[in-house]
Each structure stands twice: as structure tokens, then as C-alpha cells.
Amino acid sequence: QKEVEQNSGPLSVPEGAIASLNCTYSDRVSQSFFWYRQYSGKSPELIMSIYSNGDKEDGRFTAQLNKASQYVSLLIRDSQPSDSATYLCAVRTGGFKTIFGAGTRLFVKA
């Protein structure tokens, strides 16, 4: 079992719709969870961090964490073509290492 799993996609949504990205992780003692966005040929940029169960909202982005289910998600409201990128779920494990999922490719159609 991979430590951090994501659906590779591609996930295609129309402009203005909600994009829902999901991630599961295997290390139960993980405490820190992150979503990064990566454009082709570029390095990742941090979108959201979440540490507690529940929802965390920042602008059009909402991260959701459920530690009991070992599940974290990212919702993007009012999706824009510029949101088209690969979204990486990252988990900081108990060993102070940050492990990345394979990423989900998102396409927002104008």
C-alpha cells in the first residue's frame, strides 16, 4: 500500500464548477497535511495546510480532514481555467518526512 494515494485523473470540470480532489494516507500518526499545486515544468506551490479534523477554508479553496478515515480532500469552488494543474497531496509522517501522493491532474474547461 502506498503511503499517500490519490486518483491520478485527469479530472475534468467546467469553468465555474466545484472540483473535488481526494487523498488517503496510511500512517495513522500523521499530524500535518498539505495540498500543493504544480504547473507543468514548475515546482510545487503550497495551497493549503490542515492539522485538525474538519474543514478549513481559504478563498475558493476548502480542505477537509478526517483522521479516523485517514482521508483528506480539497474542494475548489468556482473553478477557473488557471486552476488547471496537478494537485499534490502531502502528508508529514511521524518521522518528520513529507511524503507526496502521485498527484491528480485537473482540467478546467472554459
Place this chain on the structure above:
Amino acid sequence: GAVVSQHPSRVICKSGTSVKIECRSLDFQATTMFWYRQFPKQSLMLMATSNEGSKATYEQGVEKDKFLINHASLTLSTLTVTSAHPEDSSFYICSATTGTGNTGELFFGEGSRLTVL
């Protein structure tokens, strides 16, 4: 967010040569930096954890004699790919955290694309 600068952004070298990549934290001190490698259409794979003033900790399967890491100061870590071969061609990305324990967010450099001919 914190700024991490990486140089060079692109490098092309001949097989058998060595290449050094620098990673600098510009507006904070980074006790720990991380080096990742990313092959096309794949995710980031952690290569090693670089600790200021001590030896780096390498992930399983990463050759420490091939990928030399030096973290001489709180703002600079270097990765040297020794005797590079075409299979070492990849996107190398460094990152640093401003936090400690399990809360620190990672900030990434711009990445260095290495092509070995």
C-alpha cells in the same frame, strides 16, 4: 510564504561529469532542508534530508556517494550529482521548512532540471 531559491534552473552536462545544485533560504534560517527528485509525470520522491552541520539522511535506494549533500550553513544546502549518467536526468527540487516537529510547511525552490547527455 518563505522564499527558497535554487540554482541553476537548468543544466546540461556530459556523462561522467559532476553537477552541483544550490538551494538557499532567502528570508529565514532552515535547520533542515529536503531534496526531492521528480521524473516526468511522476510525483516527488524524497531523496534525502539535509541537516545543518551534520550528515544528510538518505532514503532507501538513494546512493549517498553519488548524491553528495552538504548543508554548511543555516541558509545553504548543496546537492552534487557525481559522475552523472543519462538515467540521472530529472527535475531536482529542494525544500525547506520554517517550522519544527510536525507542523512546518514546506516551501520549494524553483527546481533544477538536469539533462545528462
